[in-house]
Every structure is written in C-alpha cells, then in structure tokens.
Amino acid sequence: MLKLYPAYMRLFIWRGRALYFGPSVQLAAHAYATVALHVGIYRPFRIKIANGAWQSCRCAIVPPGTPHELDFEGGVHGKLFIERDSSDFLYFKRRFAYREQALSLFQDDELVQQLCRIYESDPDKAVIENCLDDLLRCDGELNLVIDPRVQAAIDLIRSEPDYNFSKEYLADRADLSPSRFLHLFKQHTDVPYRRFRTWKRLFLAMDSLNAADNMTIAALDAGFADAPHFSHSFRETFGINPAYVFRGINRFEV
Template sequence: MVSEPLPETCCDERPTVWLWEGHAAYCGPSLRLDTHSASVHCFALGLDAPFTVRSAGAVDRRARSALIPARTSHQVLAGDGRMMFFYVDPSATASESLFGQMIDRGTPIAFQHRDETALISAWNAAPSPDPEIVRLRLLGAVEVDSIDDRIRAAMRMLRSRPGDQLSAVEIAAAVNLSPSRFLHLFSVHAGTSFRRYRLWVRMCHAAGAFSNGADLTSAASEAGFASPSHFSDAFRTMFGLTATALLAGQARIVVSGDEAVVRPRRTRSAPR
C-alpha cells in the first residue's frame, strides 16, 4: 500500500508528534496504518471514537484504548476521529505496572484502561494538547525503581550516544555484565530487545534532528542509520507508514517543549 500524506483538515488539532524523556506521542488523524511492530510498548487511545485492533491469530477487537506490547505485529483501524499513540520508554517504568492498569488482559494486547474515560475527558478539557496528561496517568509522577540499575544505565548510554554504533558487547562491558547475561536482562527489564530499543533511540533522535532543520536523509545519518533505505524500512516497520507520509503535511514536532512546524524539505530527496 502506498501511504498518502496526512489530511490537513481531519480534526480541530494539527497532527502533532511529541518527543521527551525517551517517550514519544502522536495526536491527530488515524494515519491509515499498515501492519507494523513498534520497538517499545504503545498505548493507543481513541479520542473521538472506538477503533479496531487487528493482529495475527486473534479476533479483531473494537476498543477505546489498548496497550500493545513491543514487537507485537498489529494494525490499528480507525475512522476520521483523532487518535493518541503514546510510546513508552521502558526506562521509565516496569511493563507490569502498565499492563496492570488494563482491565482486559486476556490476550497479549491488553484493552480498556481503567481510567480511559477520565483520560479522554482530561485531554479534551485541556487548553492545548499535552501528552503529559497521558504520561502522568499511565506512569505517575515518579519513576518506579524495579528496573535493574545496570539496564537503566545501558539505556541512558544509548540515549546519550544515539549516533554511535554501540554494540551489545561494548555496553555489556561498560555495565560489568557478560554479553549473554546483558541481553537476557535487557529483554526482561525493558520488555523489548536491545536491538529494537537501540533502533527506537535512533528513530527518536532522527525525528529531533528533522525538527531542528535537517532533511530526512541527514537526520537518518546523524542518528546512526546505515543508509536512507535502512531508515525508511525501519520507520515503516515500526509505525506502519512512511516517514514522508507522516511529515509531509502540516504536522508539527515538539521536542522538550520547543515546537517546530514541519513542512517538506526540498534541499535533498527524502527517503520513502
């Protein structure tokens, strides 16, 4: 399927991507996503109406909120209403605390957050869109300390050096673990693999570089992607659409409180 640029007048709010503290959030039209698999846990919230989640081996589910585990292949089918996607950095909280907030946990994808009505009401009542409304309700104001300190340190190292080609062997040595033990602990405590988390960090960095004026090709290179096609393939696998489709419309990116209105670059061809 060839993804189209975002419509500019699907709802009252402009499509927006927020990046902060390792988290990312999106609010806007449903994006007509293909099947994809995110690198970190994703909380989906239908701000205006329910949506359908489709995944292999499971019956389609209609819901107003869903928590989709990292590396779970799925498709979100929604109409013209607004969607909120909140991507959770695993260093902020243990996966158990997130899934424990969902009422229906009978399948790998959990449904119906216990406070979904309050979440929607709080978002719609806010003077301006603010993903902190979602973060605070999902994660609380204080981080929990159940993640192994060595794994948390490894995540900080990856976030501080996103463009470097840091290997699991190098980071394992830095936190005084054998590579095999490190990879096992990372998967247990992060809820995703080392490789997929490193990819997530690079993707967030590329988005930040793009918001600061880099074209997509330069942003991908700065973030450590081997080539434009590597970035393009990773983006579509992770989010279910092309980077161009997400960023070519009147979307905006907000990084650590600084807003950037995003428009197509013409200085270099963007990877698709």
C-alpha cells in the same frame, strides 16, 4: 482554542513518554519497543494482532514488541508511548489494567475525555505534561529500579545514539557474556537490545528531521546507514511512511 477541530498532527516527546495526535486511516503491521496506549478520540477504531481477527474498541494497550495493525478509518488517533525504562511505566501499570504479555481492549471515559480536551484546546507543552501526570496519577511515590549494568548500557545509548555499540562491547563493560547481557537487557526492557537501540535512534532522527527537513542528514546523524534504512525502520516500527507524518505535522515539541 480550536473551533472546528480539524485533524491536526501533533507530537510531543518527554524523557519517559511521547504523545501523538493525528488523522489515521490504516497502519500496516508494526511493533513498538515500548508499551503503547491507543485511543479513538471521537469514535472507536479497529485493531488486529498478528494473524488474528479485527476487533473494535475505544482504547487499547499494546505491549512492547507486539506486531499489530490499526484502522482508524479517517478518525483522530490519540497515542501515548510510555518508556519501559522510566518511572512513568510504574504509574502506567498502576493506573491501567495492563497485561504485559497480551493486548488489552477497554473503555475508559476519563482517559478519552482528557485526551479529547488536550487535542481540542491545544495547550502548551507544560500544561499537557501536567494533564498526563494527573491521568497517570504521578504522585512521586514510585521509583523504577533497573539493574545498574542495564542502566549503564541504556545511558550510553541515550548519550550517543548515533554510535553502533556492539553487544560484545556492552557485555564487556557489564562484565557479562554477550548472551547473558542480552538476556538481562530484555528482562529489564521487554525488548531485544537491537530493537531498543533502533527505537531511541528513531526519535533522535525524528527530532533532526523536524528541525532540518533533510531525511538523509537526519538518518545519518541518528546512526542509520542512509535515508532508506531510516524509512524502513520507521515504517516497521510505526506502520507508516515517515514522509507522510512529517509533511503534515503541525506541532512537534521535544
């Protein structure tokens, strides 16, 4: 049991979700390829969408592909990613007042208390997964259905994230024109194909980097051209340099 609750960095990844805790100052403009739930563990934080004004809140939901900046002013940042191509997404939409095209700012005491308990008690990953199941009300009733042509492309990206499948190749496999395939893919994932592919590659590279501590090898294994390409994509997606995250991370479990 942690007693002083210092600002530890932790990252846990499952097939349909990822949970991050850590200290955060200000994150530059960035955009995820999936829906993200931000929580100020001990106090409110500030968020700004595109060129809008800064707003203060305790909880925020940011839709996929939405550029935003964050400022936690040194506070502890709790962040839950919900993959658009998983059933977790349906439970997430049912549990929270999620607006797919707009930022949602709100207060949810149960959410804050649950994440605070996880952060402070630092349990094993299975316990954390059960806590998130309870939070999302995962009862086995909901099943995500994705067009099988899009699902086939997603499965291929997952199985070989380091391979650069072209839109023409995937469209041909789906018996669609490239433009129709890209439209259908975005319709079912909320983001363009290239952004989705980069998102999957980033998590593969993070896993490799955590295990081997070699950014060049991790970048190449995940399909990036080189370490600078990985760093640029990471900062564009998460608003921060990967070296900062992986120098300070205390627990990383996939």
